[in-house]
Amino acid sequence: MELVIAPADELAVLAADAVESLLRAKPDAVLGLATGSSPLAVYGELARRHAESGLSFASATGFMLDEYVGIAADHPERYRNVIEREIASPVGWPSRQVHGPDGSAADLPAACAAYEKAIVDAGGVDLQLLGIGTDGHIAFNEPGSSLASRTRIKTLTSQTRQDNARFFGGDVEQVPRHCLTQGLGTIMAARHLVLLATGRGKAEAVHQLVEGPVSALWPATVMQLHPHATVLVDEGAASRLQLADYYRETYASKPSWQGL
Template sequence: MQVVIQPDAEAIASLVADEIERLLRQRPETVLGLATGSSPLAIYDELVRRYEAGRISFARSRAFMLDEYVGLPADHPERYRNVIEREIAGRVDFAPGAVQGPDGNAEDIPAACEQYEAAIAEAGGVDLQILGIGSDGHIAFNEPGSSLASRTRIKTLTSQTRRDNARFFDGDVDAVPHHCLTQGLATIMSARHLVLVATGAGKAEAVHHLVEGPVSAMWPATVMQHHPRATVLLDAAAASRLQLGDYYREVFANKPAWQGL
């Protein structure tokens, strides 16, 4: 696992956008994994700037979303398909239908989850998966206690996650759905490169467990320690609980330029 500590979200976004630009130039059919929440927003803004400047195109690429609420109306602004459309998909040149998400309004939820897994496999898997982390260590909506071998499925959100997400629902925790569809931890681990972004002191404890703690279903993100190519990008506040913070800074400062992110 590579840990990269940067001054702020904009510096992090630039590094991630550099890697995505490199992938798109090498292989325009690159498959991206898109996350919602606050963590990836600066990345999306930077990608849009590069697209508008003519540096990159998504016209031949595909993307898969991590998760989706169950039961939100199709036109609800916080339905994750609409959030992704608003924050990135509708601002660049993805082809129609190139961005897919799990169907949180499907009549047959288990079948919809199996179909989503099949769609990712049919696309050849995800090349680069963007991730955030919850204050309780969840990634996507894999809450504490999630199976490390899990695949796309329905999950019940914890009270903590619903409180954390209430800010997107005008502060009304009762408006946050109780259920979601989420890629499982094993699904996420199948991506070729995991890129997790965390900023702010509120993520410091979860980041400490992710990077330096034991692998445990109680801190689901720790499964990333078993991934052959996982990159964790942090600001100083999110990195404040790391025992080896100075070493991580030294490693990145002396990293061979040819390695990229």
């Protein structure tokens, strides 16, 4: 696992660099798309590069991490609509090539199985963008999730619903109670994981992710077992790290030819 500590705007550039390098080398790459606040600056940077230097998503495929269950199709916070608004539309990404779990399906277990199959049929995810919750969840794999879990329905914790209430006008009762989410096993099958976290509110979760024991209590810690995981954090999110100085030294001295 590589840990990079830098200002938030630099983190977005680094993540966008990783996506651009992949797309330049493999135009038909499969990208894993996160929602929430963490990836927004990355999406903005990718949109800028699309507009200014022609970075193309025309042949790429995207798979979303998760989706609320029972949310209206036209709701602005339905994750399919968020992804369309924040990244797909700004970069001219054909909607038919961006996929998400169907939170309105009549048969949710079947929809989850179909989503898993679609990812496999696409060749698997090349680069997966991730955020992390204050309780250590990635995607909507709440504490207690199986480290081998696959796409399934989950009940959101009160903490996650409170954290997400800001997207629903501050009203926690408007936040759905259930979601479909890629499992930890699904996420771990991606070839490169890139997680972003900013602010002191994420400091304990980042500390557990990087330096704590692998445990279902902090689901993101499963990333310690991944062969190519990158964690990008600002000073606030890094404030609980015991080895922060070592991470800074390591990144400062890394070879110029070596990317994330």
